[in-house]
C-alpha cells in the first residue's frame with residue numbers, strides 16, 4: 223500500500239503575466255481532497271484545470287491563497303523543497319503519453335530511469351519496475367522489453383502512468399490520460415487507474431471525458447477559475463463560493479439568464495427557493 227497524500231486549497235489564486243497583462247487563471251479555489259481519494263477535474267476549455275494541476279505538482283507557485291500537499295506547504299516552500307517534493311511524493315503524467323517517455327529506452331528502462339530521480343534513501347524501498355508495470359497491466363508478451371514505439375496507444379498511455387508511479391508517489395496527477403484513445407484502450411487506462419487508487423494513492427485527473435469522471439468517484443468542475451460544481455456518487459451539486467456566489471447549472475441558467483432578478487427565500491424545511499421577479503412588479507424590469 224502507498225500512503226496517499228491529502229490536498230488542501232484555500233482561496234487559491236494564480237495569475238499569468240503575459241506582455242504586461244494579468245490573466246487570472248484561478249480566482250479563489252477552495253478544495254479539499256482526502257488521502258487516497260480520487261478526483262476528476264472537469265470544466266470548459268480555459269477554465270483553469272491544467273493550471274490547478276501544475277500548482278498541485280509544484281510546477282507553478284501560487285499567486286495568493288493557501289495550498290498544502292500532505293505536509294508540504296507549497297506557498298512557503300523554497301525551490302529546492304518543491305523539487306524534493308516532486309521527486310519523492312508527486313507523480314505527474316503530462317498530456318500526450320509520448321511526452322512522459324524516453325523513446326530509446328524499453329518500458330522497464332523508462333520506469334527504472336524515472337526511479338533515478340528519487341532521493342537515494344527512498345530509492346531502496348521502491349518496487350521493482352516490473353511490479354510497477356504489473357500495476358498498470360503491462361506485463362506478459364515481453365512488453366516490458368518493448369520501446370514505447372512498439373506499444374499500442376493504450377499501452378503507451380499505461381506506460382506513462384507507470385513512469386508517473388515509478389517513485390511510488392502519494393499523489394498522482396494526470397492530464398487527459400484517456401484523450402485520443404479508442405474505447406478499449408481507454409477502458410484499459412481506467413482499469414490501471416482503478417488499480418492505482420486501490421493501492422492507496424491519491425489520484426487527480428484532468429479530463430473532458432464524463433465516463434472518467436463517473437469512474438473517479440468524485441468530480442470537481444472548474445468554472446471561471448474556481449470550483450463551480452461537484453459530483454459525488456452520481457449526484458450533482460453547485461458549490462457556494464467564499465463570496466457567496468453559486469454557479470447555476472446550464473438548465474437552470476436557461477430559465478434564469480444572466481441579469482435575472484431573483485428573490486432568495488430560505489424555507490422552513492432547510493431548502494432555499496430562487497424566485498424570479500415578475501416583470502410587472504413595480505420598479506422591476
Ligand SMILES: Nc1ncnc2c1ncn2[C@@H]1O[C@H](COP(=O)(O)OP(=O)(O)OP(=O)(O)O)[C@@H](O)[C@H]1O
Nearest residue numbers: 238240245247265266267268269270271272273274
Ligand atoms: N502560459 C500561459 N500564459 C498565459 N496565459 C495562460 C497560460 N496558460 C494558460 N493561460 C490562460 O489561463 C487560463 C486557464 O488556462 P488552463 O490551461 O489552466 O485551462 P484548462 O481548463 O486546462 O483548459 P484546456 O481544457 O483547454 O486545457 C486560460 O485563460 C488560459 O488562456
